[in-house]
Amino acid sequence: xxxxxxxxxxxxxxxxxxxxxxxxxxxxxxxxxxxxxxxxxxxxxxxxxxxxxxxxxxxxxxxxxxxxxxxxxxxxxxxxxxxxxxxxxxxxxxxxxxxxxxxxxxxxxxxxxxxxxxxxxxxxxxxxxxxxxxxxxxxxxxxxx
Amino acid sequence: xxxxxxxxxxxxxxxxxxxxxxxxxxxxxxxxxxxxxxxxxxxxxxxxxxxxxxxxxxxxxxxxxxxxxxxxxxxxxxxxxxxxxxxxxxxxxxxxxxxxxxxxxxxxxxxxxxxxxxxxxxxxxxxxxxxxxxxxxxxxxxxxx
Amino acid sequence: xxxxxxxxxxxxxxxxxxxxxxxxxxxxxxxxxxxxxxxxxxxxxxxxxxxxxxxxxxxxxxxxxxxxxxxxxxxxxxxxxxxxxxxxxxxxxxxxxxxxxxxxxxxxxxxxxxxxxxxxxxxxxxxxxxxxxxxxxxxxxxxxx
Amino acid sequence: xxxxxxxxxxxxxxxxxxxxxxxxxxxxxxxxxxxxxxxxxxxxxxxxxxxxxxxxxxxxxxxxxxxxxxxxxxxxxxxxxxxxxxxxxxxxxxxxxxxxxxxxxxxxxxxxxxxxxxxxxxxxxxxxxxxxxxxxxxxxxxxxx
Numbered sequence: 388x389x390x391x392x393x394x395x396x397x398x399x400x401x402x403x404x405x406x407x408x409x410x411x412x413x414x415x416x417x418x419x420x421x422x423x424x425x426x427x428x429x430x431x432x433x434x435x436x437x438x439x440x441x442x443x444x445x446x447x448x449x450x451x452x453x454x455x456x457x458x459x460x461x462x463x464x465x466x467x468x469x470x471x472x473x474x475x476x477x478x479x480x481x482x483x484x485x486x487x488x489x490x491x492x493x494x495x496x497x498x499x500x501x502x503x504x505x506x507x508x509x510x511x512x513x514x515x516x517x518x519x520x521x522x523x524x525x526x527x528x529x530x531x532x
Numbered sequence: 533x534x535x536x537x538x539x540x541x542x543x544x545x546x547x548x549x550x551x552x553x554x555x556x557x558x559x560x561x562x563x564x565x566x567x568x569x570x571x572x573x574x575x576x577x578x579x580x581x582x583x584x585x586x587x588x589x590x591x592x593x594x595x596x597x598x599x600x601x602x603x604x605x606x607x608x609x610x611x612x613x614x615x616x617x618x619x620x621x622x623x624x625x626x627x628x629x630x631x632x633x634x635x636x637x638x639x640x641x642x643x644x645x646x647x648x649x650x651x652x653x654x655x656x657x658x659x660x661x662x663x664x665x666x667x668x669x670x671x672x673x674x675x676x677x
Numbered sequence: 678x679x680x681x682x683x684x685x686x687x688x689x690x691x692x693x694x695x696x697x698x699x700x701x702x703x704x705x706x707x708x709x710x711x712x713x714x715x716x717x718x719x720x721x722x723x724x725x726x727x728x729x730x731x732x733x734x735x736x737x738x739x740x741x742x743x744x745x746x747x748x749x750x751x752x753x754x755x756x757x758x759x760x761x762x763x764x765x766x767x768x769x770x771x772x773x774x775x776x777x778x779x780x781x782x783x784x785x786x787x788x789x790x791x792x793x794x795x796x797x798x799x800x801x802x803x804x805x806x807x808x809x810x811x812x813x814x815x816x817x818x819x820x821x822x
Numbered sequence: 823x824x825x826x827x828x829x830x831x832x833x834x835x836x837x838x839x840x841x842x843x844x845x846x847x848x849x850x851x852x853x854x855x856x857x858x859x860x861x862x863x864x865x866x867x868x869x870x871x872x873x874x875x876x877x878x879x880x881x882x883x884x885x886x887x888x889x890x891x892x893x894x895x896x897x898x899x900x901x902x903x904x905x906x907x908x909x910x911x912x913x914x915x916x917x918x919x920x921x922x923x924x925x926x927x928x929x930x931x932x933x934x935x936x937x938x939x940x941x942x943x944x945x946x947x948x949x950x951x952x953x954x955x956x957x958x959x960x961x962x963x964x965x966x967x
Contacts, residue, residue: 728841763906
């Protein structure tokens with residue numbers, strides 16, 4: 388038996404995540420990816436801040452988009468790209484840790500619809516705050532993990 | 533006369549841009565910001581790439597959002613935050629240089645509506661491709677530049 | 678005791694719904710509106726169809742927006758208007774009955790964020806299909822119900 | 823010569839518009855549709871109003887979506903459906919006449935990206951106000967006009 392048969396979908400998506408230079412810089416870590424659901428974690432660091440020091444909108448959008456994409460890939464390993472993303476910034480992005488959760492709500496023949504939620508976590512009291520949500524439309528592309 | 537009276541709005545917004553750690557890492561440069569219009573440039577580098585090597589969606593969204601925000605700030609120097617952003621990813625984000633252009637289409641009492649366009653530039657032939665567009669809603673916040 | 682003290686929030690929102698001429702034409706009926714959640718029903722009729730005979734996108738958006746607005750009003754009776762709506766059309770809008778469900782996910786000082794889901798119901802087998810989703814940003818305005 | 827050879831794309835799209843029962847009720851009139859651009863007019867009438875008497879959000883969205891769809895159809899006559907629409911409501915929808923203008927900004931292999939603008943017109947002084955904008959993603963479907 389080849390060793391890769393024991394690799395889970397989460398393992399495969401985590402490996403995909405490692406192939407993104409920006410994902411490595413930012414510190415995106417896949418903690419779950421299976422059956423159309425994915426969870427991504429990222430610790431805060433100063434280089435990710437905007438002018439007031441909290442998380443930059445590019446990272447907020449990047450986490451929401453990436454989690455949605457990984458949820459899409461986790462359906463059957465086929466690669467996807469985002470074609471549309473609508474983001475609501477609902478609370479200040481202040482925290483020491485961030486967690487993005489995405490779920491596929493409809494995988495159609497031509498488009499995959501995903502929803503993502505981003506939480507900021509204060510490590511002192513483990514309090515979590517929903518700071519942004521997104522709807523994402525994904526398209527399947529060539530390639531598979 | 534105080535020296536700052538000779539500082540243009542573009543200078544003031546460029547200084548604001550330099551106060552963002554993520555903006556410095558990514559290499560956002562403000563080339564114009566005045567009267568509700570702003571232009572932002574960024575050279576590509578490997579650390580900004582996703583798994584296939586082209587620009588990561590977080591940078592696409594970050595450039596569109598930041599250009600919109602700077603267009604909003606350029607109205608009168610009052611700080612703003614984004615509350616909603618709808619992004620269309622219309623072509624692959626491949627290029628050696630990126631330019632985001634934003635314009636305020638309505639500055640209301642409570643909300644400011646902006647539109648941003650992102651272009652990828654191939655340095656070989658200076659060909660520009662529109663790769664993404666966004667509508668952004670901005671809210672005024674405490675502080676001014 | 679004044680008779681209106683026995684009126685529920687659902688009653689008050691249903692009365693508001695009746696004050697909309699387009700809502701009466703389309704047949705919007707409020708079946709629930711309380712504590713930031715609202716449900717709206719509408720039977721299909723031929724006048725609401727687009728060129729292939731299924732529900733027109735204007736009604737899809739109208740139901741999603743109106744349900745979100747009623748969820749917002751149900752918080753404390755203060756009137757609201759939508760400032761942004763992002764709609765995903767995820768399945769054909771074919772059915773004899775439609776039901777929109779909305780919930781407030783964050784009621785901030787300046788903005789209220791809502792999410793709406795629209796279901797089509799085939800009366801033959803009572804099968805329900807999620808046909809569209811929306812994120813809606815609401816602003817409080819003068820007046821109350 | 824067959825008489826239909828003299829029919830313009832605007833004529834063909836106007837005929838399509840007449841096949842929509844809701845479009846006829848609302849009074850949508852196609853005034854231009856060619857090469858990826860379309861214009862739609864609609865006079866106000868009381869049945870189209872929301873609770874304060876101005877145009878209902880369902881009609882705002884319906885006009886923006888329909889204009890975008892007609893712009894898409896006008897490319898080569900192939901039918902389209904909307905899969906996503908992001909609407910910004912930027913000013914009160916008060917007027918005696920409404921005009922929606924849409925343009926295709928990118929017709930890709932799988933998706934067509936459109937932008938729509940909606941203007942309210944006060945007949946007394948012919949003053950026009952931009953009241954809403956939308957980005958719309960269209961998909962090609964079976965059929966042609």
